[in-house]
Amino acid sequence: MKDILIIEDDRTLNHLMARHLQKLGHSVKSALDWASAKEYLAASEPALILLDCLLPDMDGYKIISEIAHQYPVIVLTAYASVQNAVRAIKAGAAEYLTKPVNLDELELMVKRTLDTDTLRREHEWYQRQIQAMGKNAMIGRSRALAEVHALIDAVAAADITVLIEGESGVGKELVARQIHQRSARADRNLLEIDCSTLHHALFESELFGHERGAFTGADRRKPGLVEGAEGGTLFLDEIGELDIALQAKLLRVLETGQFRRLGGTKDLRANVRIVAATNRSLAQMSRDNQFRQDLYFRLSSFVIRVPPLRERREDIAELVEYFLHHLDIRLQVNKTISAAALKQLVAYDWPGNIRELRNVVERAMILSGNKAEIRPEHLAFAASGHNPAAITSLTFDHDPNLDEIERMYLEKMLDKHSGHRAHVAKVLGVSERNLYRLLHKHGLPKH
Structure with a gap:
């Protein structure tokens, strides 16, 4: 019917x-x-x-x-x-x-x-x-994401260790895959392991493999991920959770290119590129003796910081469009999003970043039922008290003057409030007329 x-x-x-x-x-x-x-x-x-x-x-x-x-x-x-x-x-x-x-x-x-x-x-x-299917694209055209792409292009062919830093849910694993795909190792394996999911005893066996009889139940030799990624790339996610004893063994792989299977006595060669990721400050952890300082220095020879979603709000519309097309595999219906709903998504600060956005869109698709358009009433954001993501930060690669600070702050506020001048003026504590003058002064859009 x-x-x-x-x-x-x-x-x-x-x-x-x-x-x-x-x-x-x-x-x-x-x-x-x-x-x-x-x-x-x-x-x-x-x-x-x-x-x-x-x-x-x-x-x-x-x-x-x-x-x-x-x-x-x-x-x-x-x-x-x-x-x-x-x-x-x-x-x-x-x-x-x-x-x-x-x-x-x-x-x-x-x-x-x-x-x-x-x-x-x-x-x-x-x-x-x-x-x-099979796409690992990094969605977005913002300046912040363009800078990440530039760093990936710069380091991909260099075949050195890379440390990817960023909050949970920003897509660090996608950056790792792009590094692999743009490198000379792209035709070999990319293997991934989450350092926070396994007990350190199991993790060592998973990473380096084990010999027969190395522990109870080890009835045969098993190669580890280092061998499985031979000629390719090994991605270590949440490296900050790695046990301190295993950090020394990983450092040996990085410094000498050698490792031993668990229970083994033979040194094996590791022809593998290490890409690591963390949502913690390894620099601070190393100062607090929670992470080996020598391993941190080895990993941080080239660092890529993945920006949180609140610093690339202009990518939200494109990300939503991608999710609408990608996630409807379970519903088999075409979905669009209303301008009002998209405005709410852009204004939200996304403490869970892209992972949270994906969940919100997926939930909205389900709640919208057989309607083709997702509207504001279909959106459900995670309830939270104090939200550290609401803090506005200004980052420069040099010592800025007052005009540069003022311009960047205005840009941040315009992005955060979707260009709504009345809201921005209220936040700044100025009249709309004074805000208009500031926008004119810095050559920013007035509408």
Whole structure:
């Protein structure tokens, strides 16, 4: 059963078509003019629209171009001509039906249009899934992300150890994959291990492998990830959680390129590139004797800092679009997001970063049900008290002057409040007129 909207000012014909389609099992809504139809469309999303070309309050051909990108449209007209048919199809109509309407022809055309639209949607959905498979793209075009890309390009071919720093959920693993894919090792394995998920005894065996009899249950030799990543890249996530005893063994791999399996006596060569990531300050941990200082110096020969999402708000719209296309694999429906909902997403500070954004979008897709558009009422943000992400930080690669500090702060506030001047003025404690002058002074957008 499908929801069908009939927009036809002839009451008798409208009622006749509605009754016939209802007998076929469809749910039908009738409208006698465009104003009534618009009211219905504001709250509902039909699977098909039957539209009279000559309505009392609007030119039907203008309506076609307005709605055809959202709904399949069958045009109804009493003036049959090739010229009118071509005009309707060019405007976006799926089919063209002349009056007086033959009910058998109407039934056939409705079925064909609905079937065609279903096939089109399924094709688009599967195409998106195919395109998304195997992709590890870093989504966004912000200046902050462009700087990360530049660092990746600079270090990828150098074949040195890289330390990736960033808050939880910013996508450090994607940076590691990009380093691997842009390096000369791209045709070999990239293996990943989370240093926080395994007990140190199991972790050593997982990383370096073990010999037969090394421990109870070790009935055969097992190569570790260092050997499995031979010629490729080994990504150590959450390196700050690594046990202090294992830190010494990892340092040996970095300094000598050698290691031993657990329970072994033979030195083995490790032809592997190490990329590590952390959401903690290894520098501070090394000063507090929680992390080996010599290992920190080895790892930090080249550091890439991945910015939190609140520092690249201009990427949120593109990330949301990507998630809408990527996550609907479970729902098999096409989703869009309203401007009001997107504005809320951009204004939020995202303490959980991209991982939290993905979860919010996925939840919104589920809560929006069979509606094509995600609206503000479908969004649910994590409740929190003190949010450290709400703190505004200004970062420079040099000692800034007052004008530079003022300009960056204005940019941050405009980004955070989606360009809403009244909100920004309130935060700054100035009038909108004074804010306008500041924007003019620094050449920033005023609208």
